[in-house]
Structures are given as structure tokens and as C-alpha cells.
Amino acid sequence: MGTEQQVEKFSLAARQIGAEVFQAESLSAAARYVAEKLTGNLLLPAFASGARAELKSALEKAGARVETDLSRETAAQAEGGITGVNFAMADTGTLVLESTDEAIRLATTLPEKQFALLDPEKILANSLEAVEPMRQLHLRDPRNYIAYVTGPSRTADIERVLTIGVHGPKELHILLVPKLSSDPLEM
Amino acid sequence: MNKQRNKDYRQRIDQALATPKLQDALHKFGDAYLMSRGNAFANYDFEAMRTEISAMKTGVRENHAVLLQQFIANAEAAGATVYLAKTAEDANNYIAELAKKKGAKLAVKSKSMASEETHLNVALEKAGTKALETDLGEYIIQLAGQRPSHMVMPAIHMFKEEVAELFSKETGKIEPAEIKHLVEVAREQLRQGYFDAEIGITGANIAVAETGGIALVTNEGNARLASTLPKTHIALVGIEKLVPTLDDATKVIRILPKNATGQPLTSYVTWIRGAVPCAGEEKELHIVLLDNGRSTLAESPHCQEALNCIRCGACANVCPVYQTVGGHVFGHIYIGAIGIILTAFFHGLENAAEIVRACIGCRSCVAICPSKIDLEEIILSLRETIGEEEGIGTGKDLVFRKVMRNRKLFHGLLRAASVMQKPVTKGERSIRHLPLFFSSLTEWRTLPAVADKPLRDVILQQPQQVEKPRYRVALFGGCANDFLYPELGLDLVTVMNALDVEVYYPQEQNCCGVPALYSGDKETAIELAKQNIDAMLEGKPDFVLTTCPTCTMALQRDFVEHLKDNPAWAAKAEQLAEITVDAAGFIVNQLDGADLFAKLASQEKVTYHDSCHLKRGAGVWQEPRQLIETAGHELVEMAHADRCCGFGGSYSLTSHPDISKQILKDKLNDIEASGASCVAMDCPGCMMQIRGGLEKQEMPVRAQHTIELLAEALKNS
Numbered sequence: 042m043g044t045e046q047q048v049e050k051f052s053l054a055a056r057q058i059g060a061e062v063f064q065a066e067s068l069s070a071a072a073r074y075v076a077e078k079l080t081g082n083l084l085l086p087a088f089a090s091g092a093r094a095e096l097k098s099a100l101e102k103a104g105a106r107v108e109t110d111l112s113r114e115t116a117a118q119a120e121g122g123i124t125g126v127n128f129a130m131a132d133t134g135t136l137v138l139e140s141t142d143e144a145i146r147l148a149t150t151l152p153e154k155q156f157a158l159l160d161p162e163k164i165l166a167n168s169l170e171a172v173e174p175m176r177q178l179h180l181r182d183p184r185n186y187i188a189y190v191t192g193p194s195r196t197a198d199i200e201r202v203l204t205i206g207v208h209g210p211k212e213l214h215i216l217l218v219p220k221l222s223s224d225p226l227e228m
Numbered sequence: 229m230n231k232q233r234n235k236d237y238r239q240r241i242d243q244a245l246a247t248p249k250l251q252d253a254l255h256k257f258g259d260a261y262l263m264s265r266g267n268a269f270a271n272y273d274f275e276a277m278r279t280e281i282s283a284m285k286t287g288v289r290e291n292h293a294v295l296l297q298q299f300i301a302n303a304e305a306a307g308a309t310v311y312l313a314k315t316a317e318d319a320n321n322y323i324a325e326l327a328k329k330k331g332a333k334l335a336v337k338s339k340s341m342a343s344e345e346t347h348l349n350v351a352l353e354k355a356g357t358k359a360l361e362t363d364l365g366e367y368i369i370q371l372a373g374q375r376p377s378h379m380v381m382p383a384i385h386m387f388k389e390e391v392a393e394l395f396s397k398e399t400g401k402i403e404p405a406e407i408k409h410l411v412e413v414a415r416e417q418l419r420q421g422y423f424d425a426e427i428g429i430t431g432a433n434i435a436v437a438e439t440g441g442i443a444l445v446t447n448e449g450n451a452r453l454a455s456t457l458p459k460t461h462i463a464l465v466g467i468e469k470l471v472p473t474l475d476d477a478t479k480v481i482r483i484l485p486k487n488a489t490g491q492p493l494t495s496y497v498t499w500i501r502g503a504v505p506c507a508g509e510e511k512e513l514h515i516v517l518l519d520n521g522r523s524t525l526a527e528s529p530h531c532q533e534a535l536n537c538i539r540c541g542a543c544a545n546v547c548p549v550y551q552t553v554g555g556h557v558f559g560h561i562y563i564g565a566i567g568i569i570l571t572a573f574f575h576g577l578e579n580a581a582e583i584v585r586a587c588i589g590c591r592s593c594v595a596i597c598p599s600k601i602d603l604e605e606i607i608l609s610l611r612e613t614i615g616e617e618e619g620i621g622t623g624k625d626l627v628f629r630k631v632m633r634n635r636k637l638f639h640g641l642l643r644a645a646s647v648m649q650k651p652v653t654k655g656e657r658s659i660r661h662l663p664l665f666f667s668s669l670t671e672w673r674t675l676p677a678v679a680d681k682p683l684r685d686v687i688l689q690q691p692q693q694v695e696k697p698r699y700r701v702a703l704f705g706g707c708a709n710d711f712l713y714p715e716l717g718l719d720l721v722t723v724m725n726a727l728d729v730e731v732y733y734p735q736e737q738n739c740c741g742v743p744a745l746y747s748g749d750k751e752t753a754i755e756l757a758k759q760n761i762d763a764m765l766e767g768k769p770d771f772v773l774t775t776c777p778t779c780t781m782a783l784q785r786d787f788v789e790h791l792k793d794n795p796a797w798a799a800k801a802e803q804l805a806e807i808t809v810d811a812a813g814f815i816v817n818q819l820d821g822a823d824l825f826a827k828l829a830s831q832e833k834v835t836y837h838d839s840c841h842l843k844r845g846a847g848v849w850q851e852p853r854q855l856i857e858t859a860g861h862e863l864v865e866m867a868h869a870d871r872c873c874g875f876g877g878s879y880s881l882t883s884h885p886d887i888s889k890q891i892l893k894d895k896l897n898d899i900e901a902s903g904a905s906c907v908a909m910d911c912p913g914c915m916m917q918i919r920g921g922l923e924k925q926e927m928p929v930r931a932q933h934t935i936e937l938l939a940e941a942l943k944n945s
Contacts (some may be wrong), residue, residue: 047799054492058491058492058495081707085326092823095316097470113423113507115455117423132271132492133492133493134492141504141505142505143456143504143505143506143507146452146456146713147456149452150449150452150453150456151453166664168478168481168493169478169482170473171478172474172478175478175499175686176474179438179439179441179474179501183305183307183502183506184307184501184502184503184504185439185441185497185499185500185502186455186456186498186500186501186504187498187499188496188497188498188499189481189493189496189498189499190451190495190496191492191493191494191495191496191497191498192495193495194447194448194449194495195447195448195495196364196365196411196447197381197447197489198363198364198365198368198381198387198450199364199368199380199383199388199391199407199410199411200253200387200407201253201256201257201260201384202407204407204408206415207364207410207411207415207448207449207450208362208413208415208418208419208448208449208452208453209445209448209449209450209452209453209495209496210449221925224263227275
């Protein structure tokens with residue numbers, strides 16, 4: 042897991058399908074990156090690694106307008122949403138988000154800008170390696186809503202011309218932050 | 229045959245052919261698709277992957293009842309309500325009832341072919357629920373009041389100007405025909421729907437027995453919204469979407485987007501199991517498992533393999549017929565090769581009766597299918613069923629049953645034709661114009677005249693100069709080599725003799741039966757198989773050589789298939805299949821004889837056309853190229869070298885000449901663009917089509933069989 046090569050492969054694949062990948066040296070650097078991209082509200086649902094790292098205060102310190110009260114109304118108004126990542130796959134540049142908690146889904150489906158904090162330790166080689174943690178998630182929880190996210194929302198339905206940003210986020214920013222969490226079962 | 233149905237179908241073909249813009253779009257898509265698909269699979273072993281999928285899905289078919297129970301039990305344990313719908317009506321009623329109970333005014337839908345299959349939207353409207361399609365392509369065709377023309381890209385037949393017009397009507401202001409803008413309009417128009425809708429409806433790409441969950445493979449993000457915001461989620465899922473485990477589901481996800489659109493992976497794969505939280509409560513999840521003909525399909529020994537389909541739509545992407553007429557002609561609800569089969573079982577044979585004949589049999593779909601389904605074989609078997617139900621037409625019936633089965637009569641008539649055609653051929657080898665109602669046949673290509681003397685006669689006069697033959701081989705000429713191109717057979721003798729191989733021509737051989745088989749008359753095909761097995765094995769040849777790859781497939785595959793349950797014939801059919809080989813493959817693989825021709829030819833710029841049944845049937849495509857290059861020619865590859873030339877036997881003569889003509893036009897363009905002065909091929913059918921087209925267009929390119937080029941090289945030396 043998480044070799045330098047793997048990180049490189051992941052970043053290349055993610056960029057190829059239209060995601061931005063930012064190697065942050067620290068959480069506060071990541072928070073600054075996020076704050077700079079926004080003028081409106083940023084949805085911050087609760088997730089383990091974020092709470093542990095005191096993400097909310099880091100974001101606020103960087104100047105982001107953080108919204109932690111997630112409802113359909115606040116989500117519809119927000120400009121961005123930020124979550125952690127359970128794990129990722131290098132070959133396709135894919136993020137895996139255990140999104141059973143509805144707040145995670147509201148934060149990652151409705152706003153135009155999606156931000157994801159990924160500990161490079163959590164990058165697996167490919168989807169075959171992902172089967173085991175996927176199975177563990179299914180064994181742990183009685184119900185699941187798990188999302189593979191690969192780049193921003195896209196369509197080619199008009200004249201097969203690739204167009205980014207239909208119903209989902211128009212931008213996907215992946216922030217590589219070390220020492221957040223190495224547990225694929227935890228976001 | 230149903231005359232009105234046939235007339236409507238012909239009209240749809242004419243309409244499609246009169247829309248060159250559509251053809252252009254589908255051709256460009258076909259090219260772009262192959263390129264991105266190539267990139268997507270660059271670091272993967274497609275053959276190994278599809279072999280795995282095929283084995284897994286076959287296992288699912290064999291254990292379906294158990295897996296279905298496992299899926300249902302796990303889904304219910306996670307709080308889902310599962311309903312098993314026998315028919316489309318059954319599924320629609322269940323969903324409409326549910327919508328009524330919820331007092332639902334609006335249901336947002338993400339793309340679901342199953343709901344197209346059942347015409348769910350109509351049923352919902354009747355129940356007072358508006359169904360709003362949110363997938364961009366589906367939204368467009370909903371506004372246009374049309375049906376999808378492609379399984380993955382439903383609005384592929386429409387252009388941005390048409391979309392702008394539809395959207396303008398919706399917004400009440402003029403929307404410019406810029407794609408980025410139109411996508412933004414759709415986002416804005418549809419956004420509120422997710423919040424207002426009481427119900428979200430999706431399909432599913434996969435149902436996992438191990439977990440009781442479903443997986444949705446999407447790009448736009450609408451399925452995530454439709455399965456998150458409304459209080460009730462209904463997933464309509466065909467029962468063939470089952471896979472045993474998460475490992476198997478992952479295998480499907482690894483191959484599906486790559487083969488569907490050439491994407492390494494779609495933007496989203498959404499795994500949903502059970503009633504997940506929704507606005508502080510529990511979501512109501514209903515999984516409607518749709519049978520609607522799938523169980524019947526599972527029981528059909530000749531067609532059941534079609535249930536292995538994972539709905540990538542690639543069979544349409546590479547289909548020359550689809551690229552020529554689009555999915556509104558070549559399909560019903562499901563389109564392309566798989567569409568023909570699914571239509572027969574989901575929507576009734578009647579709705580498949582015309583399109584089952586529209587397949588030209590080029591096998592490009594078979595080569596690209598991620599589940600390794602032999603679509604062509606299944607389509608042929610359906611054609612046979614329809615032939616039995618509706619008859620194959622009295623003219624054909626007479627020719628196949630009364631004439632072809634009687635070799636002496638059949639060949640007697642062909643000999644008579646060679647005399648009777650004189651006023652038309654004026655002694656030339658090509659017929660440029662036919663009179664009266666036959667004239668349309670020579671409008672776009674010349675036709676070869678029937679030779680004065682067939683190969684079976686002239687070959688007897690050809691002295692064989694082999695002192696110590698390495699092999700003694702029997703030549704299976706096939707009708708075209710025998711009666712249209714006897715010189716090809718003589719060239720083969722020259723080439724073989726030079727390689728120390730003696731050739732003889734069993735006189736009792738008859739037509740290989742493919743024309744009858746392709747027209748749905750299997751009985752005649754079986755009778756001809758028996759005649760040919762006896763004729764070809766009688767002289768105990770070391771090998772049986774063919775110059776026509778369609779005949780090769782008949783001898784290698786069809787005869788065995790026809791007779792495998794007949795104890796008197798099965799072993800003999802196997803024996804013939806075993807020793808049958810096409811000429812080019814024989815020279816390279818059995819004789820290792822390419823070097824004999826080294827640098828003998830006077831160099832010419834040659835391009836090679838792959839015949840469908842040689843490349844995708846016999847797996848031979850490198851051998852002829854090797855022979856041509858070794859002989860000293862400059863080989864230049866044309867674009868789409870392995871795309872069908874449009875011949876397809878009676879396809880180009882009687883059943884679909886208009887489509888055939890278009891496909892030929894594409895081929896001629898590719899040949900011309902290659903800059904070659906000679907196009908080589910290994911099939912008399914392709915020769916008839918391509919040579920005929922080149923002559924009619926007066927293009928300065930000759931069309932030759934590889935064997936003819938080799939004989940030429942020998943004579944040159």
C-alpha cells in the first residue's frame with residue numbers, strides 16, 4: 042500500500058479524467074488550498090479522520106465558511122463539500138467513499154465543488170485489491186451506500202462531446218494529506 | 229411474411245439511408261470508440277477478462293434459482309422490499325400501485341433500459357405520476373417523444389441544434405446550440421426535480437447475491453441524486469444482472485465501461501444495499517426483479533448464452549449495419565446484435581422478425597463481446613425459428629428445397645445460365661447492366677458472369693505436375709469459385725503444385741449450405757452438409773482446401789453443429805472439420821511455404837481486405853499478409869481493413885441491397901485512401917462485391933484473391 046509509485050500512478054490517472062490532485066504537506070496547507078477555491082459555503086459532514094485532525098478549525102482558520110449543519114436546504118445552497126476517503130485505487134484514479142451517512146452524500150452530490158482528503162497510505166493498486174475492504178464494509182454495516190468516485194461528473198450524451206459537470210460536481214479536488222488515517226474501513 | 233410490417237421496415241431503412249448526417253455521426257463514433265477502447269484496455273488482457281466473465285455468467289445461469297434466493301434473502305435482511313415480476317405489465321403495475329399509494333406526483337428516473345423495455349413511463353403517467361428522465365440523453369429523447377437509439381448513448385442520433393430547439397421549448401427562451409450551455413440548461417432544469425420527487429427510480433447494472441446489494445455504473449451523477457434525495461427508491465432490475473460475489477461484480481465493473489465507451493471507469497459506481505438513511509428516517513427501497521421472457525430465454529438451448537450479456541452496447545458500436553442505419557432501424561427497444569435476440573424474447577418474435585434478417589453476419593460483434601457471446605450463431609438460430617414460423621418466402625423455398633438439394637439440377641441450371649446470359653454479358657466476364665426489374669442489382673456494382681465452363685470441368689484438364697506429392701488435397705470450391713471464378717481454382721492448383729501438393733476436385737460436392745442456413749432453411753443446410761461430407765471424404769484426402777472462408781466455416785463449424793446429435797454422421801463431420809483449412813493458412817501453417825514466393829512478384833502497392841469469416845471465423849489474417857509481403861509487394865494497410873465489405877451473400881442481392889451498397893461505399897473509400905493499386909482478399913464473395921464496386925466506379929484498382937497474386941508471382945518468375 043501507498044508506495045511512492047502508487048501515489049504517482051494514482052495522481053496521473055486521476056488527473057487524466059479531470060480531477061485536480063494537490064500534494065498537501067499538512068492539513069493546514071490542504072485547508073488553505075480549499076479556502077482559496079471558494080467564496081460560498083463549504084459543507085463539512087462528520088467523519089472520523091476529519092474530527093481527529095480538527096479539520097473544522099483548520100478550515101475556518103484558512104478562511105473557509107464552514108457549514109456543519111447538513112440538510113437538503115443547506116446542501117442546495119453550498120458551493121463546496123469536503124469529506125475524507127476510505128481508500129483509493131491507483132489504476133483508475135478512483136476514490137471510495139463509504140456514504141451510508143446521508144450527510145456524506147449531500148456533501149458530495151449537490152455542490153459544484155467536491156474536495157476529498159486522502160491519506161496516500163490508503164491507495165490500493167486496483168479494484169481487485171479493493172474487494173476485500175469492500176467486503177469488510179459490508180460485513181461491518183447492515184446497510185451500505187458506497188461510492189466509487191472517478192473524476193468529476195461528466196456526459197457525452199450530446200454529439201458524443203465530453204462535457205464536465207452535469208448533475209454532480211463540476212470539480213473534484215483530491216488533497217493528498219499524510220497521516221490522516223491508514224484504515225480503509227474509516228473515512 | 230407480414231407484408232405491412234415489412235413495408236414499414238423498408239420505409240425506416242429508406243429514411244435512415246436518406247440521413248447521411250446520421251451515418252457520418254455513427255461512423256465517427258465507431259472510429260473514436262475503437263481508439264479510446266484500445267487505450268482503456270492498453271494494460272489489460274481483454275481475452276482473459278472476457279473468458280472470466282463468460283465463465284462467471286454461465287455459472288450464474290446454471291445456478292440461477294439459488295443465487296436469486298440468496299440475493300432476495302440478503303436484500304430483505306437489509307431492509308429492502310423485493311418483488312419478482314413475471315412480466316413487464318406485472319412490474320409496471322407494482323410500481324404504479326406503489327406510486328399511487330405514495331400519492332406521488334413526480335418520480336425522477338436515472339437511465340434504465342429495463343424501464344424502456346416495460347414502457348414504465350406510460351404506466352406511471354396513467355397512475356397520475358409524472359416520470360422525469362434525468363439522464364441527459366434520456367431527458368432529450370423524452371422531450372422529443374422518441375425511444376433510445378443506443379443502449380448506452382440513447383440520443384446518439386440527435387444533433388445539438390435539435391437539442392437546443394427542444395430545450396428552448398422547455399425554458400421558454402432561445403437556447404443557443406452550444407453543447408456546454410445545453411448541458412448547463414439540463415442541470416438547472418432538472419435540479420429541482422430531485423427535491424420535489426417522492427420517488428427515485430433507477431435500474432441496476434449488477435445485483436450481488438453475496439450482499440443483496442445492487443451496483444449502478446454511471447457518469448452524470450443523476451443516479452446518486454435520484455437514489456439519495458427522494459424518500460422512496462425503486463430499482464428495476466433484470467434477473468440476469470445477478471452475480472455471485474463482490475469479486476464477480478468487480479470483474480464486471482472492470483470490463484464494462486472500457487468496452488462500452490472506452491472509459492477506464494465511469495465517474496461513479498454506486499453500491500447500494502438495503503434501506504439507507506434518508507432525511508432522518510429510513511429510505512424505502514423496492515427492488516423489482518424483472519423476468520419478462522428471461523426465464524424462457526434461459527431454457528432455449530440455442531439462445532440462452534445471450535443472458536450472459538452485461539449491456540455494454542459494443543455490439544452496436546462496431547456493427548456496420550448499425551453504423552449505416554442506426555438503432556431506430558436496427559433494433560426495437562434493445563438495439564444491435566444483442567437487441568435482435570432480446571427483442572425476440574422480451575417483446576416477441578414478431579417484433580424481431582425483420583431485424584433478425586438485417587444482420588449481415590460479419591461477426592464483428594462476436595469479436596468485441598465482453599461476455600464472448602456468439603451473437604451471430606444465436607441470430608442464425610432465431611432466423612431459422614422465424615423461417616419455420618413464417619416461411620422464408622416461396623422463391624427461396626423453391627430454390628433451396630427443390631433445386632439446391634438436387635446437385636445435378638442445381639448445377640445444370642447454373643450451366644444453362646452461362647449460355648442464357650450471353651445477350652447480357654456480351655461475352656465479357658462482368659455484367660455491367662441488367663435489364664428491366666433486375667437493373668437495380670447492377671446499379672452500384674457489376675456482377676460476375678457465370679463462367680463458360682465451371683471449375684469442376686476445367687480442373688480435370690489441368691495437368692498436375694507433382695512427382696512426389698507431400699500431400700494430396702481435395703479442393704472444396706464453393707459455388708463462386710466453381711461457377712463464377714474457375715480461374716481462381718486453377719491458380720490454386722498452380723500454387724499447390726509448386727509446393728509439391730497434388731489437388732483433386734471431388735465432383736459430387738455441392739453448395740456448402742450457408743445461403744440456405746442464413747435464410748432460415750436449416751433442413752436444406754443439413755441435407756447439403758451430408759452430401760458434402762460424403763463427397764469430400766470419399767477420396768481420403770490429407771486435407772480439404774477452401775478458397776472461400778464462409779465455406780470454411782460451414783465445413784469447420786456448421787456441419788459439426790448440424791450433425792452432432794446424429795450418430796451416423798457426427799464423427800464424419802468432425803473428421804472433415806479436422807482436415808479443412810483455408811488456402812493461405814495452409815501454405816503458411818501446414819506447409820511453411822511462404823519462402824517459395826520470396827521476391828517473385830513484380831512489386832505492387834497492395835492493400836489487404838480481411839474477410840469477415842476468415843479473420844473472425846477461422847482466425848486467419850496474418851498469413852495472407854505474410855504471403856503478400858514475402859512475394860515482394862509493398863503492403864499498405866487501409867483503414868478499417870477488417871470491416872465488412874457489405875457482401876453477405878443474398879444480403880446484398882435480395883434482402884438488404886441498399887444497406888450493402890452503403891457498406892461497400894465505405895470500403896471503396898478506404899481502399900482509395902490507401903493509395904494501393906491492388907486490393908487483395910481471400911474470399912470470392914468479397915471479390916464479387918469489391919471488384920464489382922471498383923469496376924462500377926471505374927476506380928484504377930484491381931481486386932485479387934491472394935492465391936491469384938501468388939500464381940501471378942510464380943508465372944512471373
